[in-house]
Amino acid sequence: MTAVSRRDFLKSSALSGASLVIAFHVPRRAEALLLASAPKHPLPAPNAFLRIAADNSVTVQLAHSEMGQGIWTTLPMLLAEELECDWASIRVETAPAAPAYFHTGFGMQMTGGSSTTWSEFDRYRTVGAMAREMLLRAAADRWKVDVKHLRVEKGFVVNGQERLSFGALAEAAQALTPPTAVTLKPPSQWTLIGKPVRRLDTPEKVTGRAQFGSDVHFPGLRTAVVARAPVFGAKVKSFDATKARAVPGVETVVQVPSGVAVVASNFWAARLGRDALDVQWDLGPGQDVDTVQLLESFRALATKPGAVALKKGDCDAALTKSKQRLVAEYDVPYLAHAAMEPLNCTVRLEKDRCDIFVGTQFQTGDQTTAAKLTGLPPDKVNIHTTFLGGGFGRRANPTSDFVSEAVSVAKASGVPVKVQWTREDDTQGGYYRPMFLHRVEVGVDAKGFPSAWKHTVVGQSLLAGTPFEAMVKNGIDESSVEGVTDSPYLQALGAKLVTLHSPRNPVPVLWWRSVGNTHTAFAMESMLDELAHAARVDPLAYRVQLLKGQPRHLAVLQLAAEKAGWGKAPPPGTARGLALHASFGSIVAQVAEVSVDEEKHIHVRRVVCAVDCGLAVNPLSLEAQIQSSISFGLGPTLHSALSIKQGRVQESNFADYVVLRLDEMPKVEVHVVPSKAKMGGIGEPATAPINAAVANAVFALTGQRLRSLPLKLV
Amino acid sequence: MKLVVNDKEVDVSAQADMPLLWVLRDLLGLTGTKYGCGIAQCGSCTVHLDGQPVRSCVTPIASVGARKVTTIEGLSADGTHPVQRAWTEVDVVQCGYCQSGQIMAAAALLAKTANPTDADIDEALAGNICRCGTYQRIREAVHRAAALRASR
Numbered sequence: 083m084t085a086v087s088r089r090d091f092l093k094s095s096a097l098s099g100a101s102l103v104i105a106f107h108v109p110r111r112a113e114a115l116l117l118a119s120a121p122k123h124p125l126p127a128p129n130a131f132l133r134i135a136a137d138n139s140v141t142v143q144l145a146h147s148e149m150g151q152g153i154w155t156t157l158p159m160l161l162a163e164e165l166e167c168d169w170a171s172i173r174v175e176t177a178p179a180a181p182a183y184f185h186t187g188f189g190m191q192m193t194g195g196s197s198t199t200w201s202e203f204d205r206y207r208t209v210g211a212m213a214r215e216m217l218l219r220a221a222a223d224r225w226k227v228d229v230k231h232l233r234v235e236k237g238f239v240v241n242g243q244e245r246l247s248f249g250a251l252a253e254a255a256q257a258l259t260p261p262t263a264v265t266l267k268p269p270s271q272w273t274l275i276g277k278p279v280r281r282l283d284t285p286e287k288v289t290g291r292a293q294f295g296s297d298v299h300f301p302g303l304r305t306a307v308v309a310r311a312p313v314f315g316a317k318v319k320s321f322d323a324t325k326a327r328a329v330p331g332v333e334t335v336v337q338v339p340s341g342v343a344v345v346a347s348n349f350w351a352a353r354l355g356r357d358a359l360d361v362q363w364d365l366g367p368g369q370d371v372d373t374v375q376l377l378e379s380f381r382a383l384a385t386k387p388g389a390v391a392l393k394k395g396d397c398d399a400a401l402t403k404s405k406q407r408l409v410a411e412y413d414v415p416y417l418a419h420a421a422m423e424p425l426n427c428t429v430r431l432e433k434d435r436c437d438i439f440v441g442t443q444f445q446t447g448d449q450t451t452a453a454k455l456t457g458l459p460p461d462k463v464n465i466h467t468t469f470l471g472g473g474f475g476r477r478a479n480p481t482s483d484f485v486s487e488a489v490s491v492a493k494a495s496g497v498p499v500k501v502q503w504t505r506e507d508d509t510q511g512g513y514y515r516p517m518f519l520h521r522v523e524v525g526v527d528a529k530g531f532p533s534a535w536k537h538t539v540v541g542q543s544l545l546a547g548t549p550f551e552a553m554v555k556n557g558i559d560e561s562s563v564e565g566v567t568d569s570p571y572l573q574a575l576g577a578k579l580v581t582l583h584s585p586r587n588p589v590p591v592l593w594w595r596s597v598g599n600t601h602t603a604f605a606m607e608s609m610l611d612e613l614a615h616a617a618r619v620d621p622l623a624y625r626v627q628l629l630k631g632q633p634r635h636l637a638v639l640q641l642a643a644e645k646a647g648w649g650k651a652p653p654p655g656t657a658r659g660l661a662l663h664a665s666f667g668s669i670v671a672q673v674a675e676v677s678v679d680e681e682k683h684i685h686v687r688r689v690v691c692a693v694d695c696g697l698a699v700n701p702l703s704l705e706a707q708i709q710s711s712i713s714f715g716l717g718p719t720l721h722s723a724l725s726i727k728q729g730r731v732q733e734s735n736f737a738d739y740v741v742l743r744l745d746e747m748p749k750v751e752v753h754v755v756p757s758k759a760k761m762g763g764i765g766e767p768a769t770a771p772i773n774a775a776v777a778n779a780v781f782a783l784t785g786q787r788l789r790s791l792p793l794k795l796v
Numbered sequence: 797m798k799l800v801v802n803d804k805e806v807d808v809s810a811q812a813d814m815p816l817l818w819v820l821r822d823l824l825g826l827t828g829t830k831y832g833c834g835i836a837q838c839g840s841c842t843v844h845l846d847g848q849p850v851r852s853c854v855t856p857i858a859s860v861g862a863r864k865v866t867t868i869e870g871l872s873a874d875g876t877h878p879v880q881r882a883w884t885e886v887d888v889v890q891c892g893y894c895q896s897g898q899i900m901a902a903a904a905l906l907a908k909t910a911n912p913t914d915a916d917i918d919e920a921l922a923g924n925i926c927r928c929g930t931y932q933r934i935r936e937a938v939h940r941a942a943a944l945r946a947s948r
């Protein structure tokens with residue numbers, strides 16, 4: 083079903099399809115109940131999370147976007163666990179943009195921060211339990227028996243030898259007043275949660291039927307390709323579209339704030355039309371950006387203290403007193419998200435409504451932006467979320483760049499339009515993981531353990547200049563220092579100072595899978611390894627010593643080490659490296675086994691990964707996310723980097739922005755620590771430590787300490 | 797211009813140099829074949845021409861001639877090709893965007909090499925990028941598909 087027809091289907095099934103599809107909504111009154119069941123997080127009303135039809139199908143509305151992480155399956159698992167329906171009867175739809183679907187922790191509709199499963203754990207189970215109670219009561223009324231004689235079983239209410247299907251009861255159940263309290267099953271009774279469950283979106287995704295944003299089609303839809311600024315911040319001075327308009331299929335050429343859009347009957351025509359455009363640009367200060375110079379300026383800044391992010395004791399005095407000092411600098415480049423599906427957005431703008439078909443991680447932001455641009459009230463802006471061909475943070479932009487641009491093109495051209503980015507547009511379009519440099523100075527005691535830790539971080543703030551700027555407090559954007567200020571290794575240390583410089587420049591930046599941890603884990607875990615080697619202590623033993631009093635971290639670290647065979651000889655020609663990092667509420671340890679060939683290329687053979695994320699709701703999906711995170715992190719460990727000269731991004735496509743391929747994928751082994759801790763996330767945390775695990779293994783193998791990503795042996 | 801796509805003859809009016817990818821997607825509405833790079837770097841657009849895997853993003857429509865085009869939509873009538881079954885069993889897909897191309901490349905490999913080694917899989921599939929990193933399960937699923945084919 084296309085997004086368009088799905089929308090219409092929703093409408094028709096809710097309004098007129100009573101004979102075929104009986105809508106069964108959990109009503110708004112449920113809000114009070116939800117508040118009672120989850121006192122810590124006041125939850126919004128669960129408006130239509132669930133619909134049970136006469137054919138027994140159970141349709142679950144997703145408040146979050148499916149971008150590969152598997153919530154298309156995990157959220158229905160939560161609901162079905164309590165509802166006790168037949169798992170095969172589950173159908174899934176993405177919810178429209180509406181306050182009912184706001185994130186229970188963040189108060190807006192969005193998918194990110196590895197938060198979907200923990201944030202929906204109570205809400206989806208509660209909705210399932212409410213529906214179960216109402217079905218039971220409907221059956222009790224029908225049979226005129228006390229509800230306590232009844233039980234539910236795989237989509238039926240059972241009364242001794244008699245059974246009634248959920249579908250047969252749905253209409254009666256819908257008419258009942260929802261319960262004011264429900265009891266959720268104790269973990270001992272779970273039949274789905276904690277079990278490996280295969281994905282529900284596979285049938286569509288192995289047959290080409292799955293609808294991504296770029297697949298949206300309806301009569302009258304045109305495709306646009308936009309000529310964007312060649313350097314960040316440049317403005318159109320003038321343009322000549324004569325040749326572009328002469329390309330067969332090109333219908334119109336319009337100027338929009340981001341550049342010049344060529345609107346055509348299909349992508350290829352639009353693309354050829356754009357190639358034929360002649361645009362003069364006012365380049366502005368963006369033309370001066372040069373990443374080599376920028377890194378040098380970061381290096382200079384790092385010798386001076388920045389805004390204080392963490393201060394304990396007199397760090398400088400402790401450094402002076404220390405037995406020995408180690409200083410190291412680590413740097414990481416700009417990175418593109420390079421999701422497999424290049425950015426795109428489809429907009430149909432009418433007098434009194436705007437329909438947007440898009441793979442987005444941030445419905446509320448996009449809706450608000452589009453409302454401002456069109457002058458329509460937000461509830462007249464309908465966001466139809468398709469499958470996302472990868473997100474990794476790029477599709478959750480506080481500035482809604484790819485959505486607002488498409489709205490502008492639709493407005494200026496007067497036709498329904500899909501703005502499709504080319505791979506080159508996507509790579510060069512900005513919103514990168516920022517370049518960062520860390521300068522770490524550590525004083526050690528007689529045994530080689532830290533007595534003072536002075537850490538300076540330099541890099542652009544993700545939040546500065548966005549609608550979230552207010553979250554930057556006293557010059558500290560937490561996302562620049564997360565993983566340093568809260569490091570488990572430094573908890574007991576009496577003298578520490580973490581400061582931050584957030585220089586601005588015209589390159590737009592954005593969160594990239596695991597956010598600040600992408601660079602902080604590299605710096606922290608590389609430095610730990612350097613300290614261990616300087617102290618002539620085994621890197622595992624060194625970390626164990628520092629993690630006394632951190633039992634969860636310790637358990638994860640030791641499990642990874644044990645499973646990897648730490649302390650035993652690695653296979654000939656390989657060496658092992660270790661890293662541990664906690665982020666998004668989960669703790670991950672990795673042991674990487676690497677080899678190096680004659681051309682000095684690094685090969686990662688095997689990665690053993692242990693994780694404590696609290697409850698693992700779907701172990702099959704957890705394993706997939708860890709494999710995925712490691713693959714995603716290994717691209718920048720070994721290859722990926724963006725460089726900018728005279729303001730121009732030098733890389734453009736997968737030929738020069740190199741990502742991990744199948745023949746480089748290590749064997750990943752995943753081990754989960756059984757845990758009763760608060761549930762954390764799993765979409766991102768395993769991306770963070772892999773850089774350092776590999777760098778540390780390379781050091782163990784070659785004696786070369788590589789402090790720059792991507793890792794290049796000399 | 798006449799083409800045979802998924803065993804059906806179709807007539808398209810397009811410029812000779814329009815890539816097959818965009819003919820399939822924009823003129824024929826077969827959107828299962830994906831655009832990822834446009835320069836034969838990622839494999840998202842993989843289709844079969846007379847059973848051979850090709851990158852449709854760099855295949856001008858005029859060069860197709862009488863060769864039969866098979867896309868993901870035509871690989872099997874109902875998603876039961878051994879590769880599709882193996883992909884389902886092994887739970888390979890994540891975002892899914894690359895998977896049409898992965899499956900078409902794997903199906904072509906198995907048609908030629910019934911029991912591929914890991915090295916064969918590397919060679920046949922290293923041209924297909926998956927940004928979700930489903931590589932480990934792809935490898936497992938190709939072996940599984942080989943077993944499913946053998947037991948047919």
Ligand code: FES
Binds near residue numbers: 832835836852853
């Ligand atoms: S789109 Fe054809 S190979 Fe990437």
Ligand code: FES
Binds near residue numbers: 890893
């Ligand atoms: S499954 Fe997302 S790119 Fe392969």
